[in-house]
Amino acid sequence: MTRNSKISIIVVAVLVLGAAVAIGLGSSSDDGGSEGSEATAASSDGAAQTLRPDSHLLSKGPEGAPELVEFLDFECEGCGALYPIMEELRERYDGEITVAIRYFPNESHFNAMNAALAVEAAARQGELEAMYEKMFETQEEWGEAGESKAALFESFAKELGLDMAQYRRDVADPSTEARVKKDFEEALELGVEGTPALFLDGEPLQPESLEQLSAEVDAALG
Amino acid sequence: MQPSASPDTERSAAFIARAIGPILAVCGGVGLLAAFTLAIEKFKIVEDPTYIPTCSINPILSCGSVMTTEQAEAFGFPNPLLGIAGFAALGALGVALASGARLARWLWLAIQAGLTFAVVFVHWLFFQSLYEIEALCPYCMVVWVVTIVAFVYGTLHNLAQRNLPVPSGARGAADLPVRYHGVILTLWFAALVLLIGEAFWDYWRTLP
Numbered sequence: 001m002t003r004n005s006k007i008s009i010i011v012v013a014v015l016v017l018g019a020a021v022a023i024g025l026g027s028s029s030d031d032g033g034s035e036g037s038e039a040t041a042a043s044s045d046g047a048a049q050t051l052r053p054d055s056h057l058l059s060k061g062p063e064g065a066p067e068l069v070e071f072l073d074f075e076c077e078g079c080g081a082l083y084p085i086m087e088e089l090r091e092r093y094d095g096e097i098t099v100a101i102r103y104f105p106n107e108s109h110f111n112a113m114n115a116a117l118a119v120e121a122a123a124r125q126g127e128l129e130a131m132y133e134k135m136f137e138t139q140e141e142w143g144e145a146g147e148s149k150a151a152l153f154e155s156f157a158k159e160l161g162l163d164m165a166q167y168r169r170d171v172a173d174p175s176t177e178a179r180v181k182k183d184f185e186e187a188l189e190l191g192v193e194g195t196p197a198l199f200l201d202g203e204p205l206q207p208e209s210l211e212q213l214s215a216e217v218d219a220a221l222g
Numbered sequence: 223m224q225p226s227a228s229p230d231t232e233r234s235a236a237f238i239a240r241a242i243g244p245i246l247a248v249c250g251g252v253g254l255l256a257a258f259t260l261a262i263e264k265f266k267i268v269e270d271p272t273y274i275p276t277c278s279i280n281p282i283l284s285c286g287s288v289m290t291t292e293q294a295e296a297f298g299f300p301n302p303l304l305g306i307a308g309f310a311a312l313g314a315l316g317v318a319l320a321s322g323a324r325l326a327r328w329l330w331l332a333i334q335a336g337l338t339f340a341v342v343f344v345h346w347l348f349f350q351s352l353y354e355i356e357a358l359c360p361y362c363m364v365v366w367v368v369t370i371v372a373f374v375y376g377t378l379h380n381l382a383q384r385n386l387p388v389p390s391g392a393r394g395a396a397d398l399p400v401r402y403h404g405v406i407l408t409l410w411f412a413a414l415v416l417l418i419g420e421a422f423w424d425y426w427r428t429l430p
Contacts, residue, residue, distance in 0.1 A: 015415065
């Protein structure tokens with residue numbers, strides 16, 4: 001074998017070895033990390049709650065205001081149908097009630113998780129509400145698709161003027177998905193089986209119209 | 223005094239002389255395919271801004287986000303158009319060489335100029351992709367690879383055949399890379415792979 005080939009092979013071998021070591025170190029520290037986060041999730045103050053300090057608020061009412069929480073899936077049609085009702089409700093009770101959304105991406109929806117990641121990444125840049133609205137307003141365009149719409153969601157982020165490098169990092173960051181899954185897990189504990197799932201002050205609601213929902217909120221306002 | 227190159231150098235020079243035709247033909251052909259595909263995807267994006275290119279796999283491996291940047295039109299028109307012209311010419315010359323054609327020295331120097339421009343441009347795109355756009359486009363990476371291979375072997379051939387002027391005092395220096403052509407290519411790609419690995423380290427870690 002010529003020295004040319006020998007040295008080339010040695011360089012490749014060193015590189016492959018280095019990569020293997022780096023990946024080995026990386027994944028072992030990853031394991032540690034995910035065990036750690038599971039442990040904290042399990043130990044986080046027992047009972048499931050509909051609203052957490054880190055839940056995303058669409059509207060904020062005063063202290064002690066009724067808290068309306070929607071567990072949603074951006075690809076679910078029912079959530080899309082509820083969207084205008086929620087918008088109307090938020091307008092009607094602006095400043096009187098707190099409205100929060102939490103993630104419940106259904107696995108049978110191809111882009112539910114992608115959409116949730118996009119919204120969470122936007123939320124990290126303070127654009128939760130804009131991305132939430134964008135998702136439901138465009139749901140017909142991308143819902144029920146059989147392939148990833150991550151690039152379309154990326155174009156939404158661009159339209160919203162987000163820092164795109166940051167956005168891409170956040171979408172790819174495992175902590176973003178962990179944040180979405182945390183909501184999902186807690187919803188399961190709360191007995192949520194499908195979306196949209198509404199809770200008013202911790203109690204499940206199944207309104208059939210804006211007026212019914214509005215009546216419930218009126219009752220809670222007292 | 224007869225300047226006698228070492229047997230190793232002669233062997234390498236002969237290998238490169240034999241291989242340069244097929245190498246340029248393959249690099250030109252593969253580069254042409256990649257550039258052509260990128261151009262088609264670009265047309266589709268222009269027609270329909272929500273179109274998602276076939277090579278947009280995830281946020282990091284994504285043509286869509288790369289193709290819609292300013293850098294994708296470095297000279298005011300889509301880069302793949304340069305690629306289509308350049309790689310077609312390179313591939314045709316490679317096929318001619320592989321069939322036994324001999325090229326005039328001025329044509330070898332023209333090839334050298336083209337390859338040098340291409341390799342500089344491709345590295346500018348590489349660094350833009352890694353540190354400005356922060357995404358990798360698979361077809362673009364194919365173009366990087368074939369451009370580097372074509373540049374390395376084209377340049378070494380021109381050095382070995384003295385198509386490029388080599389002063390008598392610099393013969394040893396010119397023969398060394400010819401002898402170690404494989405090492406040059408390997409180190410070159412190793413450096414790029416390391417830079418990619420480092421730039422997207424956080425992302426690779428998240429893969430299962």
